Amino acid sequence: MSSRTPLMAGNWKMNLNHLEAIAHVQKLAFALADKDYEACEVAVLPPFTDLRSVQTLVDGDKLKIKYGAQDISAHDSGAYTGEISGAMLAKLKCTYVAIGHSERRQYHNETDELVNAKVKAAYKHGLTPILCVGEGLDIRKAGNQVSYTLAQVDGALKDVPAEQAESIVIAYEPVWAIGTGEVATPEDAQEVCGAIRGRLAELYSQELADKVRIQYGGSVKAGNVAAIMAQPDVDGALVGGAALDADEFVKIVRFRDQ
Ligand SMILES: O=C[C@H](O)COP(=O)(O)O
Numbered sequence: 001m002s003s004r005t006p007l008m009a010g011n012w013k014m015n016l017n018h019l020e021a022i023a024h025v026q027k028l029a030f031a032l033a034d035k036d037y038e039a040c041e042v043a044v045l046p047p048f049t050d051l052r053s054v055q056t057l058v059d060g061d062k063l064k065i066k067y068g069a070q071d072i073s074a075h076d077s078g079a080y081t082g083e084i085s086g087a088m089l090a091k092l093k094c095t096y097v098a099i100g101h102s103e104r105r106q107y108h109n110e111t112d113e114l115v116n117a118k119v120k121a122a123y124k125h126g127l128t129p130i131l132c133v134g135e136g137l138d139i140r141k142a143g144n145q146v147s148y149t150l151a152q153v154d155g156a157l158k159d160v161p162a163e164q165a166e167s168i169v170i171a172y173e174p175v176w177a178i179g180t181g182e183v184a185t186p187e188d189a190q191e192v193c194g195a196i197r198g199r200l201a202e203l204y205s206q207e208l209a210d211k212v213r214i215q216y217g218g219s220v221k222a223g224n225v226a227a228i229m230a231q232p233d234v235d236g237a238l239v240g241g242a243a244l245d246a247d248e249f250v251k252i253v254r255f256r257d258q
Contacts, residue, residue, distance in 0.1 A: 004213050005171060006229065007236035008253045009043040009130065010048075010243025011098060011217075012071060020049035022057055027246040029063045032253065037064040040253050041236075043096055044243070045070050045130075051092045059093070067154050068096025072092060072127070074117035086125030097122050098238075101132040102175045112155025119156050122212070123164045130169045130238065131156050133196070137176035145174065145188075146195045148219045150242060153199050162204045170196055171238040177218025179241060183228075189216040190231035197233050222251035226258040 015023055017056050027044040032042060042067040046054055054067050072081035081184055089097060099122060100115035115131070115239030122129040133152040150170065157165055172192050177184050185249065193214045200209035239254075242248045251258060 001237045003149065004211070005211060005237045006039075007040055007041045007043065007097065007213050007215060007237065008249075008254075008255075009169075009171075009215070009236065010239050010249050011069070011101070012047065012243060013103070013240060016046060016050060016242055018050045018053040019091060021046050022053050024246055025054055025057055025063070025065065026168050029057075030251065031246065032065070032251045035062075036253055041066065041255065042253055043164055044150070045068060045098055051089070051094065055092050065167060066095040068094045068127070069131070070098045070101065072097045072099065072118050072121055073170060074121050075112060075126075076121070077241075086121045086127055089127055090125040094127055095132050096169070097127045098130045098132060098171075099154070102136075102173060102178060106175075107219060112152060115152075115156045116160075119168075120161060123160070128167050128169060130171050131217070132171045132173055132238070134171075134173040134175055134192075134218075140174060142255065145192055149192050150195060150199045153196055154203070157203060162208055165200070165204055166189075166208045166211050168212055169236075170212065171217045172196060173217035173238060179219070181219050183219045183224050184216070186227045186231050186234075189228050189234055193231065193233040215245075220252060222248055222255075222258055225252050225255040229255045 040109045069089050073085050099118045104110045113227050133149050135148045139148045143202040197209045213235035215236040215238045216234050220239045
């Protein structure tokens with residue numbers, strides 16, 4: 001494990017309405033103590049419709065939990081039905097926004113070019129991108145996971161200056177391990193996360209690369225998180241299914257105890 005502060009983020013995907021969101025965040029807040037926040041940064045990524053409720057709760061109760069959105073429009077405003085702008089997310093005091101999740105790439109045909117535009121939109125509005133990258137099963141079987149994932153990193157960071165890129169979070173999520181119960185081995189996670197850090201050093205500098213947090217995502221649970229977090233280039237987890245169970249997510253945050 002590195003000296004970077006780990007980021008444990010729960011991506012709720014299309015789960016939990018705004019009332020359920022309040023109950024869930026209250027449960028997390030009740031369970032998490034100051035020492036948990038000192039050891040780890042904790043964030044939730046609820047659906048758009050929950051964000052105002054989560055903001056009200058976090059602000060009102062002065063919670064240390066951070067929150068963000070699961071997507072952002074590449075556009076600032078205008079006739080883009082169904083889209084949500086970075087300005088809107090910033091107004092809701094979001095810290096993070098997930099960009100380029102494999103489900104967006106797969107079901108909404110998001111290209112590296114669009115992901116790059118969304119990364120730039122996030123920075124324009126003061127949001128920190130959680131850039132999601134990772135290979136599908138066919139790529140993994142062909143042994144091309146590193147080159148494929150690094151090409152996604154290159155595409156997402158095209159023309160993004162160092163003073164912005166130094167705050168990015170990159171989530172390596174092998175698509176074949178998402179929601180399947182198939183977890184990449186800690187060595188699999190390290191191989192690609194280490195290569196991503198190496199690419200950041202090539203694109204920018206070693207100093208910048210050493211600052212960036214790289215998460216692993218894909219069937220992370222309390223039972224497997226410690227081994228993954230023991231890898232030198234893994235600085236947190238982007239958790240899907242297990243983040244919907246507050247008790248389980250708290251155990252993931254307390255990965256050092258598992
Ligand atoms: O964003 C989260 C990832 O897609 C992982 O989801 P999962 O933990 O349900 O496999």
